[in-house]
Amino acid sequence: MELNKQSDWVARSLRSVWHPCTQMQHHETVPLIPVKSGKGAWLYDHEGRRYLDAISSWWVNLFGHANPRINAALKDQLDTLEHAMLAGFTHEPVIELSEKLSALTGHVLGHSFYASDGTSAVEIALKMSFHSWRNNGKSGKQEFVCLKGSYHGETIGALAVTDVALFKDAYGPLLRASQTVMSPDARNANAAEGETAADVARRAAADVERLFAERGDQIAAIIIEPLVQCATGMAMHDPLYLKLVRELCDRHSVHLILDEIAVGCGRTGTFFACEQAGVWPDFLCLSKGISGGYLPLSLVMTRDEIYQAFYSSDVTRGFLHSHSYTGNPLACRAALATLQIFEEDDVLNANRAKAERLTAALQPLARHRQVRNFRQRGMIWAFDAVDAAPHFSRRFFATAVEHELLMRPIGSTVYMMPPYILDDEEIDGLAANTLAVFDKVMAG
Numbered sequence: 001m002e003l004n005k006q007s008d009w010v011a012r013s014l015r016s017v018w019h020p021c022t023q024m025q026h027h028e029t030v031p032l033i034p035v036k037s038g039k040g041a042w043l044y045d046h047e048g049r050r051y052l053d054a055i056s057s058w059w060v061n062l063f064g065h066a067n068p069r070i071n072a073a074l075k076d077q078l079d080t081l082e083h084a085m086l087a088g089f090t091h092e093p094v095i096e097l098s099e100k101l102s103a104l105t106g107h108v109l110g111h112s113f114y115a116s117d118g119t120s121a122v123e124i125a126l127k128m129s130f131h132s133w134r135n136n137g138k139s140g141k142q143e144f145v146c147l148k149g150s151y152h153g154e155t156i157g158a159l160a161v162t163d164v165a166l167f168k169d170a171y172g173p174l175l176r177a178s179q180t181v182m183s184p185d186a187r188n189a190n191a192a193e194g195e196t197a198a199d200v201a202r203r204a205a206a207d208v209e210r211l212f213a214e215r216g217d218q219i220a221a222i223i224i225e226p227l228v229q230c231a232t233g234m235a236m237h238d239p240l241y242l243k244l245v246r247e248l249c250d251r252h253s254v255h256l257i258l259d260e261i262a263v264g265c266g267r268t269g270t271f272f273a274c275e276q277a278g279v280w281p282d283f284l285c286l287s288k289g290i291s292g293g294y295l296p297l298s299l300v301m302t303r304d305e306i307y308q309a310f311y312s313s314d315v316t317r318g319f320l321h322s323h324s325y326t327g328n329p330l331a332c333r334a335a336l337a338t339l340q341i342f343e344e345d346d347v348l349n350a351n352r353a354k355a356e357r358l359t360a361a362l363q364p365l366a367r368h369r370q371v372r373n374f375r376q377r378g379m380i381w382a383f384d385a386v387d388a389a390p391h392f393s394r395r396f397f398a399t400a401v402e403h404e405l406l407m408r409p410i411g412s413t414v415y416m417m418p419p420y421i422l423d424d425e426e427i428d429g430l431a432a433n434t435l436a437v438f439d440k441v442m443a444g
Contacts, residue, residue, distance in 0.1 A: 005046045006034060006045060006046040006047050009034035009046060010032050010034055013032060013034065014027060014032065019032075026394060029394075030394050030397065030398055031398060031401060033045055033051070033401065034046055037065075037066075038053075038064075038065025038066055039064070039065055039066050040064040040065065040066075040419075040421060041053055041064055041065075041418065041419050041421055041422055042065070043057075043065065043406060049404070050404055051401060051404055051405060051406040052404055052405050052406065052418075052426065052429070052430060052433075053065070053406050053418070053419065054400075054405055054406055054407050054416050054417070054430055054434075055406060055407060055408055055415070055416070055417050055418070056289075056293065056417050056418060056419050057293060057406075058288075059230070059262045059267070059288050059289070059417050060288040060289055060291075060292075060293035061289075061293030061419050062265060062266070062289045062292050062293060062338060062341075062419055062420050063292055063338065063341055063419060063420060063421055064421045065293075067292065067341075069337055069340070069341060070292050070294055070334055070337040070338065070341075072337075073333050073334065073336065073337035074294065074330060074333060074334055074337075076333075077093065077329060077330055077333040078330070080329075081329045082329065082330060083325065083328050083329060083330070084329065085324070085326075086114065086327040087322065087326075090327075091327075091329050091332075092329075093327075093329045093332035093333045093335075093336060094327035094329065094332045096332075096336055097112070097332045097335050097336055098110070098111075100336070100339055101286075101299075101301060102301070104271055104272070105272070105280060105284075105301065108280045108303065109280060109281075109284055109301035109302060109303060110301065110302075110303075110304065110307075111301070111302060111304070111307045112299045112300065112301050113128075113299060113300045113302075113319070113321075113326075114297070114298070114323070114326045114327040114328075114332075115298045115299070115300075115323045115326060116297065116298060116323055116325055116326075116328075117153075117287060117296055117298050118153055118261035118262075118285065118287035118288060118298050119152070119154055119158040120153075120155065120298055120323065121286065121287055121298035121299060121300050122152045122153045122155075122157070122158040122161070122223070122257075122259060122261075122285055123153075123155055123157045123158055123321075124285075124300045124321055125221075125223070125257045125283040125285055125300050126144060126157045126158070126161070126220075126221070126223075126257070127157070127319075127321055128283060128300065128302065128306065128319060129220045129221040129255045129257065129282070129283065130142060130220050131309075131310070131319060132255075132306050132309040132310065133220050133255075135309045135310060135312075135317050136309055138253075140217060140218055141217065141218060141220040141253075141254075142218065142220060143178065143179060143215065143218045143219045143220060144160070144161050144178045144179070144219070144220060144221055144222070144223060145161075145178065145179040145181055145208070145211065145219055145221070145223070145254075146161040146162070146163055146178055146179075146180055146181075146222070146223050146224075147163065147180070147181060147182070147183045147184075147204075147224060147225075147229065148163055148180055148181065148182055148183040149163055149164065149183050149185065149229055149232030149233075149235060150162060150163045150164075150180075150183070150223070150224075150225060150229060150232065151163075151164050151167070151225070151229070151230065151231030151232060152223060152225070152259050154167055156171075156174055156175060157176075159175055160175040160176045160177070160178050161178050161223050163180055163232075164231060164232060179211055179215070179219070181204070181207045181208050181211055181222075182203070182204045182207040183204065183229065183232075183235060184200055184201045184204035184205075184237035184238065184241040185200070185229065185235035185236070186200050186201075186235075186236060186237055186238060187235065187236075187373045187375075187384070188372065188373060196238075197236075197237065197238040198238045198240050200237070200238070201238040201240040201241035201244065202240070202244065204237075204241055205240075205241055205244035205245055205248065208222065208244075208245055208248055209248050212248055212249075212251075212252040212254060213252070216252035216253065216254060219252075219254050220254070220255060221254060221255035221256065221257050221282070221283070222245065222249065222254060222255075222256060223257040223258075223259055224242070224245065224256070224257070224258055224259065225258075225259045225260075225261075225262070225263060226239075226242050226258050226259075226260060226263060226268075226273040226274050226277070227239060227242075227263055227268045227273045227276065227377055228262075228263050228267075228268060228273070228377055228380055230262045230263065230380075231410065232410075233382070233384070233410050233411060233412075233413035233415075234375070234380060234382035234413055234415045236375050236377050236380075239277035239278075240277070241277075242258075242274055242277035242279055243277045243278065243279055246277070246279040246281075249282075255281075255282040255306075256279075256281040256282050256283075257281060257282065257283040257284075257285065258273070258274050258281040258283070258284050258285070259285045260272060260273055260274070260284055260285060260286055261285055261286060261287040261288050261298070262288055263380075264284075264286050264288075264289065265286070265288070265289035265290055265338075266289070266342065266347060266348055266351060266378070266379070266420065267289065267378055267379055267380060267417065268377050268378035268379075268380065269348070269352070269355070269377065269378030269379070270348065270378075271342070271348065272284070280303075282302060282303055282306060283301070283302050283306075284300070284301045284302075285298070285299075285300050286298065286299050286300075286301070287299070289338070290335050290338065291331050291334040291335045291338060292334055292335070292337065292338035292341075294331075294334040295328070295330055295331035295334050296325075296331060297331035297332070297334070297335055347420055350420070351378065351379055354379070354420070354422060354427065355376065355378065355379055357424065357427050358381065358416075358418075358422075358427045358430065358431060359376050361427060361428055361430075361431035361432075362374070362381060362431045362434070364431075364435055365383060365431070365434065365435050365438065366383070368435075368438070369386075370385060370386045370387070370438075370442050371383045371384070371385065371386065371438075372384045372385075372386050379417065379418070379420060380415065380416070380417050381415060381416040381417075382413055382414065382415040382416075383413070383414055383415075384412055384413050384414075385409075385412040385413075385414065385438070385442065388411075388412035388442075389444065392409065392411070392412050392441065393408070393409040393410065393412070395441050396409045396414065396437060396438075396441050399437045399440055399441050400433075400434075400437045402437075403433040403436055403437050404433065405430070405433050405434065405437065407434070407437070414434070414438065416430065416434070418430065
């Protein structure tokens with residue numbers, strides 16, 4: 001009976017749902033998994049099979065599925081206020097969340113502007129940067145700079161500062177041109193012989209300096225995913241890069257936008273990734289984990305001087321961007337519950353111990369003859385498969401499912417971004433099963 005129900009859900013989904021980031025024809029051979037429920041780090045299908053969510057359901061789930069504390073907060077909020085427009089109105093959850101986030105930056109950043117998804121946050125930051133320069137009499141500053149291999153979303157503005165051909169090429173005629181600079185990716189392919197990660201960071205920053213010296217009067221902002229460029233294959237860089245680029249932005253009057261949509265909320269070891277460089281941006285974008293993986297929520301935090309550039313009796317100088325569900329109370333309440341867990345459970349310190357254990361358990365993979373560039377930053381692990389066969393990522397996904405794992409490699413890069421709640425048994429199982437899956441896929 002359950003088997004028939006499982007097959008029925010798959011067939012109905014394939015008939016009616018267009019799934020994201022998917023060539024739908026691939027589901028003729030790659031399994032589509034109908035999820036019935038989730039609990040902790042595990043997802044369950046209709047046959048009772050379970051899958052360890054080793055990628056936090058696209059990097060969003062921080063404290064497990066059906067987390068009782070976040071559930072309780074949402075149930076309470078449901079009885080109070082589900083939604084109210086944020087134009088002309090306000091409410092407790094959005095105020096408290098904005099205050100708490102600003103406090104986490106030492107009040108350097110504030111006045112959070114809300115949307116629903118990461119790419120919308122990037123659009124907001126790009127528009128705010130351009131518009132604030134115009135309001136300040138520098139309308140010539142209209143260009144944006146991104147890093148080689150960068151990914152910031154798939155709406156038109158965000159895609160213009162994305163440098164992943166698979167997502168971008170088809171829509172090239174629709175996009176505004178942007179400047180692309182060297183990535184500080186510290187992997188062997190990007191480093192000269194004998195170079196350290198810090199050396200690569202300095203060389204990449206020098207590339208930014210050359211561009212700023214040439215076109216600073218035309219550049220509005222540079223956008224960076226700090227410490228880890230996720231979608232390009234978990235490319236990691238030294239925090240020094242952020243420090244150097246912050247100095248260059250100050251010198252050349254260019255805004256620094258940090259896209260912490262995937263790498264914020266403790267994922268790199270500090271709550272905000274940029275803390276490890278000792279800098280704050282002009283705009284900071286958050287989404288994904290901020291709501292604990294419960295509800296769509298994104299936001300942009302910025303400095304007071306940028307907020308003041310829009311503060312005027314002239315309506316046209318205002319930032320008129322809007323979303324119907326801006327600052328949704330349910331999503332904000334989920335975020336407040338998420339922040340409360342960080343505080344009550346001392347999550348950042350607890351994660352350090354978990355990271356040490358998983359890194360140790362993954363050493364057989366790190367030393368594997370078919371693995372290159374094993375790397376880790378906070379609660380992110382990645383390695384590159386040597387001489388991976390075509391369709392490696394799809395074969396790895398399907399094989400991982402057979403081993404009770406949800407994993408989705410990026411090209412030939414295998415990565416793990418698990419929830420922060422794994423126990424020792426789950427950590428050891430994740431490491432052992434990943435090795436088993438890798439061996440099976442590489443053996444063909």
